Amino acid sequence: MMTKRIKVLQLQPDYNVKEHDFADLAEQIVKALPAERYEVVAAFLRGKPQQGEPVSRAGRSVYFEFSDKQLKGLRLQAMWQLYRFCRAQRFDVVICNRFKPVNMLLQLNRWLKVPLCIGIAHGFGEYERYYRRFQVKYLIDHAWRFVGVSPAVRQYLLECNCGFSAQNTLAITNAIDIAQAESLQFSRDEARRLLGVDLQVRLLGTFGRLVPIKGHVYLLRAFARLKDVHPQVQLAIIGKGREEPRLRAEVDRLGLQGRVHLLGFRENALQYVRAFDIWTMPSLAEGLGLALLEGMSGHLPVVASNVPAMLPLIQGAGGLAVPPADVDALTAALADYLRLSDQQLKERGEQAYAYLCANHDIEAFRQKYLRLIDEALKETRTSP
Structure with a gap:
């Protein structure tokens, strides 16, 4: 029956x-x-x-x-x-x-x-x-x-x-479904070719809606302080939203033309995550921040705001946590990562990936x- x-x-x-x-x-x-x-x-x-x-x-x-x-x-x-x-x-x-x-x-x-x-x-x-x-x-x-x-x-x-x-x-x-996420991701070089980003640079950034609560303007300001010390570093953000005109104006004001790429909306943005070397989330608030988990699925080291929902994840992943809207702290955290060798960055990324698999299955x-x-x-x- x-x-x-x-x-x-x-x-x-x-x-x-x-x-x-x-x-x-x-x-x-x-x-x-x-x-x-x-x-x-x-x-x-x-x-x-x-x-x-x-x-x-x-x-x-x-x-x-x-x-x-x-x-x-x-x-x-x-x-x-x-x-x-x-x-x-x-x-x-x-x-x-x-x-x-x-x-x-x-x-x-x-x-x-x-x-x-x-x-x-x-x-x-x-x-x-x-x-x-x-x-x-x-x-x-x-x-x-x-x-x-x-x-x-x-x-x-x-x-x-x-x-x-x-x-x-x-x-x-x-x-997140880690296996499905990884199966969608392009290789580092292929993702960069599709995005139009130089294969040789170190790339930091993120993807998500361009809205004020995501804190992208503070990321631009932190990057502006590092661009001359690290001439081979560039920044990319995938996404669209009402904050885009302000961010483009900030790029011009800070003299970041050619170093910052506002790449707009991309279907299935996770496909491009391995284009990055360092994953950033400067949000002012988050319920959890799925984009943080998505960055970890790409075996990337993470720098993110220490808002309550994300702090345990950042710490568990061995990442760097900074107060939201604190340009000084964000600059220092990015500088800490940029001083690392490629191998050291890769090891940090693998630590983040291992944490993801163990805790967000x-x-x-x-x-x-x-x-x-x-x-x-x-x-x-x-x-x-």
């Missing part, structure tokens, strides 16, 4: 499925749930794939295509549609990624009575507003479990003092989510 499968809804704010899922938290959770036991539906509040774009590996995908306006304020129309959908489907588990889906399900589950709801917090600041804390404290019940993507994010939730507790809140540190990540769902379902179904 076939056992009825557990019905799981994974709700995300935006369609953002990538061709390669090595660092996609939601898709890795889908992979964690055996198809013979779980029936998984992926739902997205905004957006949908265009022709030829990838879809979730979940058994079914649903695209609500709500507008930004429909997801602001009371969101009555969006709430009603989501309620009707969940009521008709009778899910056993709803996994909510980021604040908006969590907020909507906290309200709706007063009537839906889904046995298990899991809210995943990816960063800091989501519960800074008083009314959000008040609402969460009022609505959290025995059906809810919460996950911080790093111990620092979990600690942030606990310190909000609004219903998150040691019993209902845990940390499951983000991971994707199979361990999947098993933690599977265990959370299995154990929490048993608890919630026996609770009064």
Whole structure:
């Protein structure tokens, strides 16, 4: 006799499925749930794939295509549609990624009575507003479990003092599929040829969104202090965003033309990670910083900001941690690495890679989510 499968809804704010899922938290959770036991539906509040774009590996995908306006304020129309959908489907588990889906399900589950709801917090600041804390404290019940993507994010939730507790809140540190990530990476020389970077220089840099919180302007200023001492060193940043005009102006102001490469958006940026010799992340804040793990997957030594979510990773990887927005400290850290020989840099990179394999293995990540769902379902179904 076939056992009825557990019905799981994974709700995300935006369609953002990538061709390669090595660092996609939601898709890795889908992979964690055996198809013979779980029936998984992926739902997205905004957006949908265009022709030829990838879809979730979940058994079914649903695209609500709500507008930004429909997801602001009371969101009555969006709430009603989501309620009707969940009521008709009778899910056993709803996994909510980021604040908006969590907020909507906290309200709706007063009537839906889904046995298990899991809210995943990816960063800091989501519960800074008083009314959000008040609402969460009022609505959290025995059906809810919460996950911080790093111990620092979990600690942030606990310190909000609004219903998150040691019993209902845990940390499951983000991971990446290391084998898949490495299989995508070009060799050092091929990556540089594709990026148009000199094969002979030492290259430091990173990739990611060009937004102020990533701290790229401080990296430019630190590099400006080193460029004359290390004429064979260049800097490259892969990514796009609203900060790009400011960064280009800063390159001109600091006289870094020809030494700094703002390379724009590149599909599957991880392919180019081995073009770099030193990986940098000067972020002002991070929930975890997947790009840090991606740099380690390229066997690169790391320099990054000592924000709470990243400091244990940097230390574990044998990297150099600096205070955010501290140009003096960032300059000194980069100088320390640039004084090393090629062999010494390679050894630092191998240390970072070994740490990644030992502490951010994707199979361990999947098993933690599977265990959370299995154990929490048993608890919630026996609770009064």
